[in-house]
Amino acid sequence: MKVLLGVTGGIAAYRACELVSLAVKSGHSVRVVMTANATRFVGPLSFEAMSGHPVLSDTFADALAHIEWAKWAEVAVVAPCSANVLAKLACGLADDALTTTLMALPRGRRVVVAPAMNTEMWLNPVTQRNLRWLDELGRYTIVAPTEKRLACGDVGPGGLAEPSDILAVVATAT
Numbered sequence: 001m002k003v004l005l006g007v008t009g010g011i012a013a014y015r016a017c018e019l020v021s022l023a024v025k026s027g028h029s030v031r032v033v034m035t036a037n038a039t040r041f042v043g044p045l046s047f048e049a050m051s052g053h054p055v056l057s058d059t060f061a062d063a064l065a066h067i068e069w070a071k072w073a074e075v076a077v078v079a080p081c082s083a084n085v086l087a088k089l090a091c092g093l094a095d096d097a098l099t100t101t102l103m104a105l106p107r108g109r110r111v112v113v114a115p116a117m118n119t120e121m122w123l124n125p126v127t128q129r130n131l132r133w134l135d136e137l138g139r140y141t142i143v144a145p146t147e148k149r150l151a152c153g154d155v156g157p158g159g160l161a162e163p164s165d166i167l168a169v170v171a172t173a174t
Helices: 011-025 044-051 065-072 083-091 097-103 119-123 125-137 163-171
Strands: 002-007 029-034 075-081 110-115 140-142 146-149 155-159
Touching: 002 011, 002 065, 002 097, 011 029, 011 044, 011 075, 011 163, 029 044, 029 065, 029 097, 065 097, 075 083, 075 097, 075 163, 083 097, 083 110, 083 125, 110 125, 110 163, 119 125, 119 155, 125 140
Parallel strands: 002 029, 002 075, 075 110, 110 140
Antiparallel strands: 146 155
16 A cells, blocks of 8 residues: 655654554555654654655655655555644645645545644644544544653653554555
């Protein structure tokens, strides 16, 4: 399966490396699209080495790359998905390489979203509304975050789901 992985900025971005590794070992072809903030946590070179494909992180490096990559993908997954990108998806904003690629996905293509954020951000009524909006669209599958001790020291929901659990959902999303 051709998997488009979106990586957003957050401490959980490093766990996306494990997701790429598991997907490739399972026989999937993976391309990675990163937000600018994600590149501050994990370098694109790590994903290029693991996936065997270049990473897309600059909307303007190739003005039509987002269209090509969207057509290539059989399924998309955003892991981790920050509160910021979750809000952009819910409102239809497309202002970076990741969100423009996701907006260009052909109709019928599924998007798996695995949020990761601070507990208060996860429980914020605006975030919960955005999740409902995505659910109403019928295109998005949410892999809920886990409850654990987070990088900030808080304990509660917000940790990225296990990469193996995310991949299992991706495998059934087409």
